[in-house]
Amino acid sequence: MASLEECEQAFHGLAAKLAGAEPAARRKASLDRSLTCTLRDLKVIFAGQLRDGELLNIRQVDKSDGQVKMTMTSDDLLELVAGELPMGSAWASGRVKIDASVFDLLKLRSIF
Template identity: 85%
Template sequence: MASVEECERAFHGLAAKLAGADPTARQKASLDRSLSCTLRDLKVIFAGQLRDGELLDIRQVDKADAQVRMTMTSDDLLKLVAGDLPMASAWATGRVKIDASVFDLLKLRSVF
């Protein structure tokens, strides 16, 4: 099980990766949606804002009431961000649960 600090660093790493992506890649990830990620094993929820291909305002929250809600374990979060776990297979096997519109699901593929 990863620590809360490792997970927060992973989110900030994802934010940096998105911010440093070329404009074409950022356009593919262009959404204006609130995002939350519940880490089941840590009982922690992180939230942020996906806007113009960037992940902004990352913080811990008490409630997962975002437009895009993800649920996973802390280890799976680290693997997703590192590129060691493909989002499509994690979602298909139930390791990652996503509550979002179909349009948002398609856009999220380019984020992870």
């Protein structure tokens, strides 16, 4: 199980990766949605805002009320962000649960 600090670093690493991406790649990931990610094993929820291909305002929250809701374990988060776990197979196998529109699901695939 990954630590809370490792997970927070992973989210900030993902934000930095998105911010440093080529403009064309950022356009692919362009959404304007609130995002919450529940880490089941740590019993913690992170939130942020996906806007114009960036992940902004990362913080811990008490309630999972984002427009895009993700649920996974801390280890799965680290693997996703590191590129070791493909989003499509993680979602298809149930390791990652996502409550979002089909359009948003397609956009999320380009982020991870």
